[in-house]
Structures are given as C-alpha cells and as structure tokens.
Amino acid sequence: MTFLAAAFIGLWLLVMAYVIYLGQRQGQLEQELHSLEEAMTDRGRQ
C-alpha cells in the first residue's frame, strides 16, 4: 500500500508543482503587461 500511495501522491505533486509554476508565471506576465500598457499610455499623453 505504501508504494501505491507514494506513486499516486508523487505524481499529483509533480503535476501540481507545474500548475502552480504556470499560475505564478501568468500573474507575473499580467502584471508586466499592465505596467507596460500604463507606460505606453503615459507616453501617449506626453
């Protein structure tokens, strides 16, 4: 039972770690896009 549990938990952790990485990266990119858009608007006003 230990091996079965270890394999199932291990595989889920691996996939979850990648999903978390993707989520964090998405947050960073959206923030970056927002600040770039603001910078472009500021430049447009000037």
Added chain:
Amino acid sequence: MSTSTLTATTTSATRQRSNHIGWLILSTLTMLAMGALMGAALLYAKPATNLAGTEQIAQRIFYLHIGSVVGAFIAFLLSLIGSIVYLIKRDLDWDRVTQASVEVGIILGASTTLAGAIWSKPTWNTYWTWDPRITTTTITLLLYIAYLLFRNGIDNRQTRARFSSIYALFAFLSVPLTYYSARWFRSIHPIVFNGANPDAQGSFNIGATMLQTLWVATLAYCLLFSTLLIFRWRQLRLQDRIEALREELE
C-alpha cells in the same frame, strides 16, 4: 476610434472570451477524467491474478504509468510536428507549440519515470536499474531538458525558434528508440503494446476491467496534456507580446 477598429476590437474580445470558456470546459473535463481515473485505478480495476501481496497492490501504479507515458509520447510527437511546421511556415505560433509540448512532455515523462521507479521496488526489488528501457527514457528526458536550456541561450527570437526547431527534430529520434529498446535489447521491462518480452519480470495478463481502466487513463492523460499545453501556449504568446511591447517602448 473608427468603426472598423471598434469592430475588430469587439471581435477579438469575443474570440478571447469564447477561447477562455473553451479552456475552462476543457480543464473541468480534465479534472473529472482524472477523478474517474483515480476511482477506476484504485477501486474498479480487478487485481492481477498472477501477482500477490505488495506486488499485486503496487500493480495499480500501472494505470498512471501508462497514462503518463501516452501523454508524454503525444507531447513529444506534437513537438516534432510543431518544429517541422515552424521550419516550413516560419510562424512563431508553431515554435510556441513545440516549446509548450516539450515542457508538458517533460512533466509527463518524469511522472512515468517516478511511477516506474516506485513500482519497480516491490517488483524488481530495486528503485533503479540500468535497464535499456529505463536508460533510454532517461536519455530522452535529458535531451528535452537540454532543449529548454538550449533555447534560453539564444537571444534573437527568430534564431532561437529556428535552431531549437532543428534541435527538436533530432531529439525526437530518441522517442522511437525508447519504445523499441525493450524489444531490441535484453530487458526485464514488460512490453505492453504489440508483443511480449520473455525476460520480463512482473508481467501480468490484462483483464476486461483493467483494459477499461487503461482507456480511462489514456483519455484522462490526453485531456491533462491538452489543458496544460493550451494554457502554456497562450502564456508563451503573451510573453512574446510583452517582449514586443517592451521593444516598442525602448
């Protein structure tokens, strides 16, 4: 804002919203399929009759092992297709398909290796052995990890896409080698599809409920691959858009 610009913006926003809803439906289906796989692998599939004790319980790892290897195979195959289409069309969207496929393929390939290593302890009495199948799988994974490192070393976007597509073409050669390794070389790894290995240790006959669970595993991992691929592909597109905006500002 002119009428045509307004129409184009509205159309683009509508398309983005419908794409997002499509992806949400796909991810819900993936979660349901993965849940069904857990239930089928742990409860529905009958145990292998020729195995006993710990080996019989650990045999249920098989469904995740095969599911993830099918997902990894599709991922690497799509990376090959993506790189060929990029080299023909020079469309960066296909380069993004290749990169996203490789990343997801590495995750699924690592899952296969991890599941196999844990399963081999009660079956082969060791977590790791330099069996041809395991060795070629490791080489394949390392080759694709090197693909990602190689990409990071090239600054120019088009040059990066061109050279990494050529690399991905050659890296795929290790995939059929991995598949045939248990047939061509002396291996203790069982052969599941099209054939049998007389030297295999831990083999078992696949009954009706096992086969059905295997189909659920294949479907669940294909859905998981598609969900992750689409999300990552869109993310890479956003990343390139940010790069373009930054260059425009400078």
